[in-house]
Amino acid sequence: MTMSGTHTDHDETSAAGPDRPELQKAIQELVDSGFAGVQLRVNDQRGEWVGSAGVRKLGEAAKPPTNGRFRIGSNTKTFIATLVLQLVAEGTIGLDDPAADHLPEFELDGRITVRMLLQHTSGVFNFTGEFYEDGTIVPGIPWQGQERVDTLFHTYQPEELVRLALSKPARFEPGTDWSYSNTNYVLARLLIEKVTGCPLAEEMQRRILSPLGLSGTVVPDASPEIPEPHAHGYYTYQDAGQWKTVDVTRQNPSWVSAGGDMISTTQDLHTFISALMSGKLLPAPVLAEMRKPHPKLGYGLGLFVQDGTSPSPFPAPSCGVTVLTHNGGFAGYGALMYSTPDGGTTLTASLTTGDAKLDFAQVAEAFGQAQQRLVDEVFCGGQAGSDDSAEPAR
Template sequence: MTTSKIAALGLRKMFSDRVPGLRRRAGVAAVAATLVAGVAVAPSAHAADTAHAAHAARGGVPGASAGQERPELQEALQAFVDAGLGGVQLRLKDERGEWVGSAGVRRLGSPAKPPTNGRTWVGSVTKTFTATVVLQLVAEGKLKLDASVAGYLPRLGLDRRITVRMLLRHTSGLFNYTGETYNGVSQPGLPAVGKDWVENRFRSYRPEQLVQFALSKPLVFAPGTDQNYSNTNYTVALLLIEKLTGRSYAEEMQRRIIRPLRLTGTSVPGNRTQLPGPHAHGYYRYQDAGEWKVVDVTRQNLSLLAGAGDMISTTQDLQTFITALMTGKLLPAPLLAEMREPHGKMGYGLGLFVQDLGPACGGTFYQHNGSPPGGYGALMYSTADGSKTLTASITTGDADIDLLKDFPVALGKLLNATLCTSAS
């Protein structure tokens, strides 16, 4: 597979919590428009070696840790900053050990780098956590993948054709409450982009409110006949978890994943708006009455994305989680296999994207990237055996970024320098 395809695949749904189709230079909220399009220009096959030699000549790898210098990785991080993003934190585990580094700034106006394991809003990476808990309930016999969701949640008024499996692989046809784009036609949803989101970013939502809003719209397609990414699916999954366990989603996440794996930097914040502990600041650029404005959106209320994109985590915790998941510590082998089985035009399993990058890049990777409405992005990749993982946090600054050109180049360079290299 070509490196440009790698970058295109890596872009898919990174910022999938919002509505595509915004202006080309509308800040990171517009990245969604580039993700599905797959426009990407990756560096040449020798870029990593060239970068390594050039950086070695300049001496050292500032910002890196974990006991080894890998200047090609630091330069890949710097490419995001050079493209106009605020900062990036990276954690890579491969056959050479672990490498941790950061680039950019923690906060605009300050020279301090982002913390290498700072707290971050992880957006749709949350979906993999949610899917894992749902599949644990399947393993316990409390839920059946091909049963009608309406049988478990009769009060919602869901179409009886919608199954649990359809929720987890985005084939239910449920309208996406943050805004829907299907077959080139866009429909607005709850405030999730631009000035509307900025003015409503501290608003609290209940999961039932989000689902009822989605159900006030017609199905996008008949259940099971197509595939289209929808946050609604995973908020319904949250309600399933709560109904079948008798506990809140946050309690079940703590009990089943966060506490057993000792994910000390991970939480389900509910209506809390503050990132606890060390963190980098994220910014949002938007238009107001024809004037461009920038606002610090580090504080935001992600009850808007309950079960679908509301979690806080760190690069270390994401690495621990995806490694545990891939090595069978969270699910029995048959259900893990189903989770990793790609389906439809999105190549989406049950809470995971499946990407075959070819033998030169280590074969198949399992990933879920994400972002809340503004300020932050997260990356999470792993091989099937968990031996190679990449987790990252990206924050935005105040630059006027040409996202269709610059962001794919930076991401392509990062994926080339990490997933498509080996010790040989």
């Protein structure tokens, strides 16, 4: 058993910490809705609780390891934003510097600032594709269907992703609107590497992973490997009218780069978000900038601020308490990361998709309803939430 405040490296598979049957029931309901496996970690005034449900691998009985690694998708953005803001705090770059001053090779619109990259207000096209309000879809790199499966091990260079995005029309004038774009965070990665002179993985290790002891967290670049232990993730899709399921545990994550390529654990995500919120990674004035929500959907700099002042794309606690959050969706994997503003209560989770024959809308609905149940259980003492659904971050 893992007791509160301790972390073991062996292959935990049973619930640990105080008895919280309501949490075990909530993650079992997630599995019942179509996910292959779930691992959950909750840290609050009652201590630490960890548990898992479902299976580690299709066709086997073993549950997902509760200390397992998983692909965290867009939770990567919170790490990237934190690193950029550390450079801001040191005076290496200015939050309102034109990004083009540091990355002249891309001939970016001179009005795009570092802040706009981190807050998704640059207007730069999203290289994984744009979905417009009128239903129009403008594709980017292959990210779904057979075409995605065929490129699972293809290596994309970050500069290649940026140039693809910049070859497309901007979504809006810089600073005039908000729209989620992975391109912003690939530009942020290139900015980090330009001003530090070091690869992103080295800077992340030196500034965040090593100081916090995040031994389960990896910046994989183009490596398809995921360290053991881990649950398997699957991609189920339709091709020529036939349903297919592919094990996508091993895949080259360079297709999303710093928009969502990192690997972590629920323990490390808890340690990271708790340290960030409690002021251990950024000085108070810079953390305050990070937590200023854009009025459209409450996005600060690398995280969503759910304080009731703006709508949120993800389920917020029904009881109205403020939380800071990001989530991540990555072929085969989903990740949740929630924290109170003081870092005292956190919810971190990994979900793996299996062979359920669900379309994107059905997955989004199941994901959103499951988040609502978990968030209310942890942050509202189990008060019943709404059934509002949310689309997983692309």
